[in-house]
Amino acid sequence: MKRLFLSLSLIAVLLTACQPVDLNAPMPIYETGIDPDTWAQIPAGEFYFGQHEDVESTAAYEIMITDVTTAQYADFLNAALADGYVKLDGEQIVGFYPGDEFHGVKHEERIEAGDWLFIPLDDPSQRIVFTSKITFGAKEGYENHPMTTVTWFGAWGYCKYYGWHLPTEMEWEKAARGDDNRPFPWGDEIKRENANFYSSRDPFEDMSSFGSRTSPVGFYNGKNYDGYQTLDSASPYGLYDMAGNVWQWTGDVYEGMHYRFMRGGSKDTYDMDLRLWVRNNATPTYYSPGVGFRCARDK
Numbered sequence: 001m002k003r004l005f006l007s008l009s010l011i012a013v014l015l016t017a018c019q020p021v022d023l024n025a026p027m028p029i030y031e032t033g034i035d036p037d038t039w040a041q042i043p044a045g046e047f048y049f050g051q052h053e054d055v056e057s058t059a060a061y062e063i064m065i066t067d068v069t070t071a072q073y074a075d076f077l078n079a080a081l082a083d084g085y086v087k088l089d090g091e092q093i094v095g096f097y098p099g100d101e102f103h104g105v106k107h108e109e110r111i112e113a114g115d116w117l118f119i120p121l122d123d124p125s126q127r128i129v130f131t132s133k134i135t136f137g138a139k140e141g142y143e144n145h146p147m148t149t150v151t152w153f154g155a156w157g158y159c160k161y162y163g164w165h166l167p168t169e170m171e172w173e174k175a176a177r178g179d180d181n182r183p184f185p186w187g188d189e190i191k192r193e194n195a196n197f198y199s200s201r202d203p204f205e206d207m208s209s210f211g212s213r214t215s216p217v218g219f220y221n222g223k224n225y226d227g228y229q230t231l232d233s234a235s236p237y238g239l240y241d242m243a244g245n246v247w248q249w250t251g252d253v254y255e256g257m258h259y260r261f262m263r264g265g266s267k268d269t270y271d272m273d274l275r276l277w278v279r280n281n282a283t284p285t286y287y288s289p290g291v292g293f294r295c296a297r298d299k
Contacts, residue, residue, distance in 0.1 A: 027141050027213060028203045030225050034218025036066045036144070039297070040175065040237045047174045048181045051277040056170055063167055063175045064294040065239050066217035067146035067246060068158060070127040070138035073119075076158050077128065077136040085161055087115065091122035095157045105256030109283070117285055118154030125149050125289040144216045146246045146292035152260040152284035155249040155293035166251030167296040169279075172263050175296075176243070176276050178236030183275045185235035185242040190274060193231045195220055195244030196267045197274055203228050204267075214245055214267055214289075243274035246292035259283060266290040 039062040049056040077093065080086040086095040099113035119128060126149045131137035150158075159165050167175070176185045184190050192200045196215045199205075203225060204213040218240040219225075222232030235242050242248075247262035259281040265274035268290045272278075282291075 028226070029141055030203075030216055030219065032144070032216050032218040032221060032223065034066060034221060034240055036064070036069045036072060036217055038065045039063065040065050040239055041299070042171070042175050042237055045179070047177060047179050049170060049173055051275075053181050056174075058170055058174055060299045061171060061296055062299055063171065063237075063239065063296040065234075067241055067248065067292045067294045068155075069144050069217055070147045071143040073147040073150070073158060074128055074136045074138050076161060080157075080161055081134070081136075086118060086157070089115070092120055093118045093154070095153065097153050097156070100253055100258065101255075103256040108256050109258045111258055111284065116153040117151050117287075118157055119150050120287065123149050123287070142214075145214045146217055146241070148214065148246055148289045148292050149287045150292065151287050152249050152282075154287075156251065156284075158293075159251075159295040162295070164295040164297040166249055166293060168252050169250045169261060169263065171296050172242075172248065172250050173276055175237055175239050176235050176264070180236075183277075185239065185276065186231070186233040190243075190271045191231060193220070193229060194233045195241075195265075195271075195274055197244045197265060198268055198270050200244070200267075200271075217241055217245075219245075243276070244269075246290055247280055247288075249291065249293040251296075262291060 042061050042063060044060040046055050046057045077086065086093050094115040095118050097116045100111040102110050120126060127139045127142045128136050129139050156166055182188055186194055196202050202215060204215050220230045220233040223230055234240050242264055244265055245267055247266045248264045250261050250263055252261060262280040265278060
Protein backbone atom coordinates (compact mmCIF):
# COMPACT_ATOMS: atom_id res chain seq x y z
CA MET A 1 0.00 0.00 0.00
CA LYS A 2 1.27 3.43 -0.90
CA ARG A 3 0.81 6.14 1.70
CA LEU A 4 1.15 9.77 0.77
CA PHE A 5 2.82 11.88 3.45
CA LEU A 6 2.25 15.23 1.82
CA SER A 7 4.31 18.20 2.95
CA LEU A 8 1.90 21.08 3.26
CA SER A 9 3.56 24.40 2.55
CA LEU A 10 0.88 26.73 3.81
CA ILE A 11 2.65 27.22 7.16
CA ALA A 12 0.42 28.68 9.87
CA VAL A 13 -2.65 29.26 7.73
CA LEU A 14 -3.43 25.55 7.89
CA LEU A 15 -3.74 25.59 11.65
CA THR A 16 -4.64 29.09 12.69
CA ALA A 17 -6.55 32.01 11.30
CA CYS A 18 -4.73 34.56 9.19
CA GLN A 19 -6.32 37.39 11.13
CA PRO A 20 -7.37 37.76 14.79
CA VAL A 21 -11.00 37.07 15.64
CA ASP A 22 -13.07 39.22 17.98
CA LEU A 23 -14.31 36.46 20.27
CA ASN A 24 -16.90 38.77 21.85
CA ALA A 25 -18.49 39.99 18.62
CA PRO A 26 -22.18 39.10 18.13
CA MET A 27 -22.62 35.79 16.34
CA PRO A 28 -25.68 34.50 14.49
CA ILE A 29 -27.38 31.50 16.08
CA TYR A 30 -29.00 28.90 13.84
CA GLU A 31 -30.47 25.47 14.35
CA THR A 32 -29.54 23.24 11.44
CA GLY A 33 -31.95 20.40 12.13
CA ILE A 34 -29.08 17.89 11.93
CA ASP A 35 -28.90 15.58 14.94
CA PRO A 36 -25.27 15.21 16.17
CA ASP A 37 -26.18 11.95 17.92
CA THR A 38 -26.80 10.26 14.55
CA TRP A 39 -24.37 7.73 13.07
CA ALA A 40 -23.81 6.71 9.44
CA GLN A 41 -23.42 3.09 8.33
CA ILE A 42 -20.34 2.50 6.19
CA PRO A 43 -20.35 -0.85 4.36
CA ALA A 44 -17.37 -3.14 3.96
CA GLY A 45 -15.58 -2.97 0.63
CA GLU A 46 -13.15 -1.14 -1.60
CA PHE A 47 -12.82 2.59 -2.19
CA TYR A 48 -10.40 5.09 -3.75
CA PHE A 49 -7.85 6.43 -1.30
CA GLY A 50 -5.59 9.44 -1.77
CA GLN A 51 -4.89 11.86 -4.57
CA HIS A 52 -3.62 9.14 -6.89
CA GLU A 53 -6.56 6.89 -6.17
CA ASP A 54 -5.02 3.82 -4.60
CA VAL A 55 -7.66 1.16 -4.09
CA GLU A 56 -8.07 0.22 -0.43
CA SER A 57 -10.72 -1.58 1.57
CA THR A 58 -12.21 -1.51 5.05
CA ALA A 59 -14.51 -3.64 7.14
CA ALA A 60 -17.96 -2.25 7.89
CA TYR A 61 -18.10 0.45 10.58
CA GLU A 62 -20.16 3.39 11.80
CA ILE A 63 -19.14 7.04 12.05
CA MET A 64 -20.75 10.18 13.45
CA ILE A 65 -22.50 12.27 10.81
CA THR A 66 -21.17 15.46 12.45
CA ASP A 67 -18.20 16.56 14.48
CA VAL A 68 -18.56 16.21 18.24
CA THR A 69 -20.28 19.37 19.49
CA THR A 70 -19.33 21.56 22.41
CA ALA A 71 -22.46 20.47 24.27
CA GLN A 72 -21.58 16.80 23.77
CA TYR A 73 -18.06 17.37 25.07
CA ALA A 74 -19.36 19.22 28.12
CA ASP A 75 -21.64 16.26 28.91
CA PHE A 76 -18.65 13.94 28.58
CA LEU A 77 -16.56 16.04 30.97
CA ASN A 78 -19.29 16.07 33.59
CA ALA A 79 -19.60 12.28 33.50
CA ALA A 80 -15.88 11.62 33.17
CA LEU A 81 -14.93 13.97 36.01
CA ALA A 82 -17.48 12.36 38.30
CA ASP A 83 -16.08 8.86 37.78
CA GLY A 84 -12.41 9.82 37.76
CA TYR A 85 -11.74 9.27 34.06
CA VAL A 86 -10.47 12.88 33.77
CA LYS A 87 -9.02 15.24 36.36
CA LEU A 88 -8.95 18.98 36.88
CA ASP A 89 -5.32 20.09 37.13
CA GLY A 90 -5.30 23.83 37.70
CA GLU A 91 -6.67 25.34 34.51
CA GLN A 92 -6.36 22.10 32.55
CA ILE A 93 -8.40 18.96 32.08
CA VAL A 94 -6.08 15.96 31.86
CA GLY A 95 -6.66 12.25 31.35
CA PHE A 96 -4.68 9.03 31.18
CA TYR A 97 -3.14 7.84 27.92
CA PRO A 98 -1.29 4.47 27.84
CA GLY A 99 1.62 5.81 25.79
CA ASP A 100 3.12 4.91 22.41
CA GLU A 101 5.82 2.43 21.54
CA PHE A 102 9.08 4.35 21.06
CA HIS A 103 11.31 3.38 18.11
CA GLY A 104 14.11 5.93 18.45
CA VAL A 105 13.61 7.38 14.98
CA LYS A 106 15.19 10.78 14.31
CA HIS A 107 12.98 13.61 15.60
CA GLU A 108 10.60 11.14 17.25
CA GLU A 109 9.50 12.21 20.73
CA ARG A 110 8.56 9.85 23.54
CA ILE A 111 4.94 9.69 24.56
CA GLU A 112 4.94 7.87 27.87
CA ALA A 113 1.98 6.44 29.74
CA GLY A 114 0.49 9.04 32.06
CA ASP A 115 -1.81 12.03 32.30
CA TRP A 116 -1.90 14.22 29.20
CA LEU A 117 -3.68 17.44 28.38
CA PHE A 118 -7.23 16.99 27.06
CA ILE A 119 -8.30 20.64 26.99
CA PRO A 120 -7.04 23.93 28.45
CA LEU A 121 -9.69 25.87 30.33
CA ASP A 122 -7.85 29.19 30.36
CA ASP A 123 -7.43 29.60 26.60
CA PRO A 124 -9.51 32.56 25.29
CA SER A 125 -10.92 30.42 22.48
CA GLN A 126 -12.08 27.63 24.80
CA ARG A 127 -15.78 26.83 24.40
CA ILE A 128 -16.14 24.85 27.61
CA VAL A 129 -17.02 26.92 30.65
CA PHE A 130 -17.82 26.26 34.29
CA THR A 131 -21.54 26.55 34.99
CA SER A 132 -20.72 25.88 38.64
CA LYS A 133 -17.58 24.91 40.55
CA ILE A 134 -17.82 21.30 39.39
CA THR A 135 -20.14 21.38 36.38
CA PHE A 136 -19.17 22.13 32.79
CA GLY A 137 -21.29 23.61 30.03
CA ALA A 138 -20.95 25.01 26.54
CA LYS A 139 -20.22 28.67 26.00
CA GLU A 140 -23.46 30.39 25.01
CA GLY A 141 -24.02 30.27 21.26
CA TYR A 142 -21.55 27.44 20.69
CA GLU A 143 -23.66 24.53 21.94
CA ASN A 144 -24.16 23.07 18.44
CA HIS A 145 -20.78 24.15 17.05
CA PRO A 146 -17.91 21.67 16.80
CA MET A 147 -15.83 21.18 19.92
CA THR A 148 -12.47 22.85 19.33
CA THR A 149 -9.38 23.77 21.36
CA VAL A 150 -9.05 20.06 22.13
CA THR A 151 -5.84 18.06 21.86
CA TRP A 152 -5.52 14.71 20.11
CA PHE A 153 -5.47 13.16 23.58
CA GLY A 154 -8.73 14.96 24.40
CA ALA A 155 -10.35 13.69 21.20
CA TRP A 156 -9.01 10.16 21.71
CA GLY A 157 -10.16 10.19 25.34
CA TYR A 158 -13.70 11.25 24.43
CA CYS A 159 -14.11 8.43 21.92
CA LYS A 160 -12.45 5.88 24.22
CA TYR A 161 -14.75 6.76 27.11
CA TYR A 162 -17.77 5.56 25.16
CA GLY A 163 -16.06 2.49 23.70
CA TRP A 164 -15.48 4.14 20.31
CA HIS A 165 -12.35 5.29 18.47
CA LEU A 166 -11.03 8.12 16.36
CA PRO A 167 -11.46 7.13 12.71
CA THR A 168 -8.37 5.96 10.88
CA GLU A 169 -7.35 7.99 7.86
CA MET A 170 -8.83 5.29 5.62
CA GLU A 171 -12.09 5.20 7.57
CA TRP A 172 -12.29 8.98 7.45
CA GLU A 173 -11.66 9.21 3.70
CA LYS A 174 -14.03 6.40 2.78
CA ALA A 175 -16.84 8.00 4.77
CA ALA A 176 -16.12 11.34 3.09
CA ARG A 177 -15.73 10.08 -0.48
CA GLY A 178 -17.92 7.03 -0.97
CA ASP A 179 -16.90 4.61 -3.70
CA ASP A 180 -15.99 7.02 -6.52
CA ASN A 181 -13.02 9.35 -7.03
CA ARG A 182 -14.63 12.72 -6.21
CA PRO A 183 -12.29 15.36 -4.72
CA PHE A 184 -14.94 16.83 -2.38
CA PRO A 185 -17.57 15.08 -0.28
CA TRP A 186 -20.42 16.50 -2.40
CA GLY A 187 -18.80 16.13 -5.84
CA ASP A 188 -16.24 17.55 -8.25
CA GLU A 189 -16.35 21.31 -7.62
CA ILE A 190 -16.52 23.64 -4.63
CA LYS A 191 -18.62 26.76 -4.23
CA ARG A 192 -18.78 29.24 -1.37
CA GLU A 193 -22.10 27.78 -0.25
CA ASN A 194 -20.67 24.24 0.13
CA ALA A 195 -18.50 24.76 3.19
CA ASN A 196 -16.97 27.12 5.74
CA PHE A 197 -13.48 27.98 4.46
CA TYR A 198 -11.26 31.03 4.24
CA SER A 199 -13.17 33.95 2.70
CA SER A 200 -16.25 31.84 1.95
CA ARG A 201 -18.38 34.83 3.02
CA ASP A 202 -20.59 32.74 5.28
CA PRO A 203 -22.66 34.32 8.08
CA PHE A 204 -19.98 33.42 10.63
CA GLU A 205 -17.20 35.46 9.08
CA ASP A 206 -16.75 38.48 11.31
CA MET A 207 -15.70 41.09 8.80
CA SER A 208 -15.32 43.75 11.50
CA SER A 209 -12.26 41.84 12.70
CA PHE A 210 -11.45 40.14 9.38
CA GLY A 211 -11.64 36.78 11.10
CA SER A 212 -13.60 33.59 10.72
CA ARG A 213 -15.58 31.44 13.11
CA THR A 214 -16.99 27.96 12.97
CA SER A 215 -20.49 27.23 11.76
CA PRO A 216 -22.92 24.91 13.53
CA VAL A 217 -22.52 21.24 12.69
CA GLY A 218 -24.53 20.31 9.61
CA PHE A 219 -25.00 23.94 8.57
CA TYR A 220 -24.42 23.22 4.87
CA ASN A 221 -27.49 21.07 4.34
CA GLY A 222 -29.43 22.97 1.68
CA LYS A 223 -31.34 25.19 4.12
CA ASN A 224 -31.78 28.92 3.83
CA TYR A 225 -30.67 30.86 6.92
CA ASP A 226 -32.05 34.41 6.92
CA GLY A 227 -31.35 34.76 3.22
CA TYR A 228 -28.10 32.79 3.13
CA GLN A 229 -28.81 29.77 0.92
CA THR A 230 -26.57 26.79 1.55
CA LEU A 231 -25.97 23.83 -0.74
CA ASP A 232 -26.61 20.32 0.55
CA SER A 233 -22.99 19.23 1.00
CA ALA A 234 -23.27 15.88 2.72
CA SER A 235 -20.96 13.05 1.73
CA PRO A 236 -22.37 10.01 -0.12
CA TYR A 237 -22.97 8.37 3.28
CA GLY A 238 -24.68 11.43 4.74
CA LEU A 239 -21.82 12.99 6.72
CA TYR A 240 -21.65 16.75 7.13
CA ASP A 241 -18.62 19.06 7.49
CA MET A 242 -16.16 16.55 6.08
CA ALA A 243 -14.66 19.53 4.27
CA GLY A 244 -14.17 22.88 5.98
CA ASN A 245 -15.29 24.25 9.34
CA VAL A 246 -12.62 22.43 11.42
CA TRP A 247 -9.76 20.04 10.82
CA GLN A 248 -10.56 16.61 12.25
CA TRP A 249 -8.14 14.49 14.26
CA THR A 250 -7.69 10.94 13.01
CA GLY A 251 -6.63 7.96 15.08
CA ASP A 252 -3.60 6.44 13.35
CA VAL A 253 -0.41 6.16 15.38
CA TYR A 254 2.35 5.55 12.85
CA GLU A 255 5.54 3.71 13.76
CA GLY A 256 8.44 6.01 14.60
CA MET A 257 6.28 9.15 14.44
CA HIS A 258 4.75 11.05 17.33
CA TYR A 259 2.77 13.39 15.08
CA ARG A 260 -0.96 12.86 14.60
CA PHE A 261 -2.81 13.58 11.38
CA MET A 262 -5.88 15.66 10.59
CA ARG A 263 -8.21 15.71 7.63
CA GLY A 264 -10.83 17.97 6.07
CA GLY A 265 -9.45 21.50 6.05
CA SER A 266 -11.04 24.25 8.12
CA LYS A 267 -12.58 27.70 8.27
CA ASP A 268 -9.03 29.08 8.03
CA THR A 269 -7.85 27.23 4.90
CA TYR A 270 -8.34 27.89 1.22
CA ASP A 271 -10.82 25.95 -0.89
CA MET A 272 -8.07 23.80 -2.47
CA ASP A 273 -7.18 22.46 0.97
CA LEU A 274 -10.67 21.01 1.43
CA ARG A 275 -9.93 18.26 -1.09
CA LEU A 276 -10.33 14.86 0.50
CA TRP A 277 -6.73 13.71 0.24
CA VAL A 278 -5.18 16.81 1.87
CA ARG A 279 -3.55 16.07 5.22
CA ASN A 280 -2.22 18.12 8.08
CA ASN A 281 -0.36 17.10 11.21
CA ALA A 282 0.63 18.33 14.64
CA THR A 283 1.87 16.99 17.94
CA PRO A 284 -0.89 15.31 19.98
CA THR A 285 -0.74 18.12 22.56
CA TYR A 286 -1.67 20.71 19.93
CA TYR A 287 -5.02 22.51 20.13
CA SER A 288 -6.62 25.23 18.05
CA PRO A 289 -9.97 26.95 17.45
CA GLY A 290 -9.80 25.36 13.99
CA VAL A 291 -9.38 21.71 15.04
CA GLY A 292 -12.09 19.28 16.15
CA PHE A 293 -12.99 15.61 15.71
CA ARG A 294 -15.65 12.95 15.32
CA CYS A 295 -15.75 9.30 16.42
CA ALA A 296 -16.14 5.93 14.70
CA ARG A 297 -17.14 2.53 16.04
CA ASP A 298 -17.08 -1.07 14.87
CA LYS A 299 -20.28 -2.70 13.69
